[in-house]
Amino acid sequence: MAFVLKLDRDPGxxxxxxxxxxxxxxxxxxxxxxxxAGAFRTAIHDARRALRRxxxxxxxxxxxxxxxxLVQPLRAAGRALSPLRDAQAxxxxxxxxxxxxxxxxxxxxxxxxxxxxxxVRAGERRHVDGVRNATVxxxxxxxxxxxxxxxxxxxxxxxxxxxxxxxxARAAHAARGHADETxxxxxxxxMRDHALQLELxxxxxxxxxxxxxxxxxxxxxxxxxxxxxxxxxxxVRRLRGTHLGRLSRDSLLQRLHRVRAALLRDAHALGAHxxxxxxxxxxxxxxRYHAAANTGNARxxx
Numbered sequence: 001m002a003f004v005l006k007l008d009r010d011p012g013x014x015x016x017x018x019x020x021x022x023x024x025x026x027x028x029x030x031x032x033x034x035x036x037a038g039a040f041r042t043a044i045h046d047a048r049r050a051l052r053r054x055x056x057x058x059x060x061x062x063x064x065x066x067x068x069x070l071v072q073p074l075r076a077a078g079r080a081l082s083p084l085r086d087a088q089a090x091x092x093x094x095x096x097x098x099x100x101x102x103x104x105x106x107x108x109x110x111x112x113x114x115x116x117x118x119x120v121r122a123g124e125r126r127h128v129d130g131v132r133n134a135t136v137x138x139x140x141x142x143x144x145x146x147x148x149x150x151x152x153x154x155x156x157x158x159x160x161x162x163x164x165x166x167x168x169a170r171a172a173h174a175a176r177g178h179a180d181e182t183x184x185x186x187x188x189x190x191m192r193d194h195a196l197q198l199e200l201x202x203x204x205x206x207x208x209x210x211x212x213x214x215x216x217x218x219x220x221x222x223x224x225x226x227x228x229x230x231x232x233x234x235x236v237r238r239l240r241g242t243h244l245g246r247l248s249r250d251s252l253l254q255r256l257h258r259v260r261a262a263l264l265r266d267a268h269a270l271g272a273h274x275x276x277x278x279x280x281x282x283x284x285x286x287x288r289y290h291a292a293a294n295t296g297n298a299r300x301x302x
Contacts, residue, residue, distance in 0.1 A: 003053055003196070004203045007290050011157055012150040015061070018200070019054050020145045023138055026050040026077070030135050034128055041088045044131070048085055051078050056196035060160030065150050073141035080133040087123025090116050090235060093228040104255050107245030115239065154290070158283045161197055165279035168194040172271045181230065188223035195220055204289035219274055222267045229260045
């Protein structure tokens with residue numbers, strides 16, 4: 001399912017269309033039964049991605065058009081699924097480390113994986129009610145979206161894109177000056193929104209914008225992995241005993257710290273490229289791509 005606005009059509013109707021598609025997708029995913037553990041975890045992950053797309057699309061609108069009857073159910077659904085997803089993220093983080101950097105965990109991997117697996121299963125049982133709560137919120141949202149047709153112009157969409165890019169750039173600047181968990185988490189969230197908003201305009205010049213969207217998403221994933229490694233560090237600190245296999249707990253913590261530091265350096269380096277273009281220039285460039293695409297289509301039709 002392409003997350004792209006058809007910019008030759010009414011912008012308000014298009015925003016409503018893509019949001020309805022994402023909400024319908026999330027509702028289908030949340031119908032997956034927890035009995036199939038692998039499919040259930042994938043469904044929760046993909047449902048949260050659909051919610052993020054909806055939020056990114058909604059934030060393109062002027063604040064007075066993003067009505068509470070849309071914002072509140074989205075927020076409620078996201079919060080309902082967050083604890084469940086957080087319980088699953090630890091297991092995925094350690095699996096990714098074992099695949100990409102097996103020497104990092106070494107002999108600690110089996111013991112740590114076993115403990116994490118128990119925690120994930122317990123977390124899923126504890127937070128599975130969140131799926132039901134999220135489903136209720138999304139059904140309410142689907143009802144509202146069925147009749148929602150915002151009056152919005154292309155110019156307002158360009159301003160929304162500029163606003164999202166500016167928020168991401170400011171968050172990146174703050175994260176460079178104060179590299180704490182809160183600042184970096186804010187940068188990740190702003191970067192993710194910006195990437196999704198740019199993806200919505202990919203139809204203006206697909207071959208060019210696909211690469212730009214991919215790099216922004218890569219940066220958001222790097223920041224997300226940095227955060228997940230921090231969660232893993234916190235979990236390791238809480239474990240009983242001083243050894244995991246033949247590796248001491250302190251040694252594992254030091255290794256994780258070095259990986260996080262290198263990942264953060266790479267994220268800042270990529271961020272310097274991603275944020276190099278001023279937001280107003282970016283928005284104006286996408287608007288020109290759109291105008292050029294429309295001109296080309298008109299000539300083709302004649």
